[in-house]
Amino acid sequence: MKQYFQLIKDPRFRLVQNDHRPFIDGPAPRRVRLNREGFAMVPGVKKKTLVSPGTLLAEHPSPDKGDLHSPIYGVITEINARSVFVDAMDPAEAEPGAFPPLPEPADLLRQGLEGEELVSAVKKLGVNTRSLGRRAKTLIVNALNPEPGVRWAEPMLVEHADEIRACLELQRRFRRADEILLAVPTGCSVRFSGIRAVEVEPVYPNSVNELLIKEVTGEEAPPDVAAVGLHNVWSLGRVALTGLPLTETVITIGTASNWANFVVKNGSLVGELLEFLHISLQNGDTILRGGPLRGESLDRLDRSITKGAYGFFVVNAGEVPPIEGDSACVNCGACIVACPTRIDPRMLSRYAEFGKYNMSRKENFRLCVDCGLCGYVCIARRPVLQYIRLAVKRLEEEERLAGLTPLEPVGKA
Ligand code: SF4
Ligand code: SF4
Incomplete structure (x- = not known):
């Protein structure tokens, strides 16, 4: 039985809303x-x-x-x-000829490139191929919204079906997987020719790739199965269709009462987006890049929407109790119960708080899937997830300097 069963009954953790709104150009x-x-x-x-x-x-x-x-x-x-x-x-x-010529579109779908040659061509067009799935027997396309509040996945399956088809074609030619599956929310009728669909209950954290793999296969971390998020699929599909470098991303922009899905230029400044949406920040409001549950808060309006960002949210002052950086752990154990990978976020956060990063190793910190549930349930409002991310980053840096195999980064959705 899932230890986080109480959370998944919470309607706020549902990942589908059946409210399809068209994508808007930013x-x-x-x-x-x-x-x-x-x-x-x-x-x-x-x-x-x-x-x-x-x-x-x-x-x-x-x-x-x-x-x-x-x-x-x-x-x-x-x-x-x-x-x-x-x-x-x-x-x-400007003077005629002052700007460099626009790039010639590359017809990836017709060029006949395959395998690593195709991977290299795609990298040159700005797509991160690492996030498109490692070599595996089965690759699962994760068509669930990455976290609650983010809402582009269901409309994307319909409105951007051409991008998804194009990506699936290139995925086949990457030859990284023998079989590709599409994991869709229960009740979703969208299907793509030649791709077997598997229905998954659309509740968070089932959309986290590692947990989705378990939902689909029934196994924890099977060695020959990988997953890729729909956001990455869209990026590759966009490049495949246009033949041009990737310069845009899809994000949900939202507040507690309003939201919409946008296609925005990479690097768009959050201040300009707020101005475009007629949102004025009030004292105490927080802006988040990513989703409401595990996004990073931004301190300045000249921060930007980075490649791969899937959301941008404004949390109004007083909407949620603020995180307290110096709040002490009260040992309630709620984070341990909530953790879907059964590690101990309580101890992990304490080690990071006091700079004892190496101690995280004995708590299996590598099993953290960056879901953010530990921070969500913490009654002391400790920045549990942020502490764990800090430890992972420090240990990753240490291992890189020591010439060891780098860790898989957290936050892969
Ligand atoms: S973020 Fe990591 S430690 Fe926290 S609940 Fe999720 S998997 Fe567990
Ligand atoms: S939920 Fe917060 S207060 Fe409770 S054990 Fe975990 S870190 Fe400590």
């Missing part, structure tokens, strides 16, 4: 901020360089991490260790 950005950590800037791309949509800005040394392209016409105004800023410009107001 605003044309005046400025974008693109994450360049770990990327090498392309020679000649520097401050004051003019760029066009799809211009290659930076490459990632990892063969499975997508390269970085400009989503807009503009001029590079700043490059620092973490970000590249591009200020929008109207090409009609």
Whole structure:
């Protein structure tokens, strides 16, 4: 029996709402901020360089991490260790030929590329292939919304069916899996030719890839099964259909009372999105990149929607009790009961709180699937998930420096 059974009865943890609203195009950005950590800037791309949509800005040394392209016409105004800023410009107001030519579309669906050659072509177009599933006997496409409050999965299955079909075709050609399954919410009638569908109860945390695999196969962490989220499927499908670099993402933007699904340019500033939606922040409001349960709170309006972000939420002051960074654990055990992987978030959070990261090893911290339920149930409002993420990051860094195999990052949905 699931230990988190009390939570899954909570209607707020349902992942389908049967409220399909069309996708809306986000605003044309005046400025974008693109994450360049770990990327090498392309020679000649520097401050004051003019760029066009799809211009290659930076490459990632990892063969499975997508390269970085400009989503807009503009001029590079700043490059620092973490970000590249591009200020929008109207090409009609510039000298003819001032901007680089738009990239030629690559016809991935007809080129006949397969295997690693195809993976490499896709990486050059900005798609993270690592998140598209490791080599496995069975690959499960996770078509559940990643967490409560995020709502693009059901309409995406219908409105963006062409992108999904195109991605499935490329997935077959990656030759990473013998069989591809589609995990859909119970009662969903959407099907794709040649892909077996499996229905899964749409309650959180079933949408977390590791837990979805267990729901579908009945086994914990079977070695020959992998999962990929619908968001990543959409990204690859978009590139397959357009042949152009990936410069957009799908997000749900919401508050407690209102929400909509958008297609926005990567790097869109959250301040510009709030302005576009006529949302004025009040004292004490929190803005979250990601979902309401495990998103990261942002401290400035010039933070941006990063590639792969699937939501952007405003939590109004007083809506939920705030997290208390210095709150002591009262040993109630609620987080242990809630944890779907049966580890001890209470001890993990304490070790991280006092900088004893190595102690996390004996608590099987690698089994954490970043679901956020421990923090949600904590009556002391401790930042349990954030402590665990900190420990994972520190240990990951330690292992990288020691030349050991890096850990799988948390928060993979
Ligand atoms: S975030 Fe990790 S530790 Fe916390 S409940 Fe989920 S799996 Fe358990
Ligand atoms: S829920 Fe919070 S207070 Fe209770 S044991 Fe876990 S960390 Fe401690």
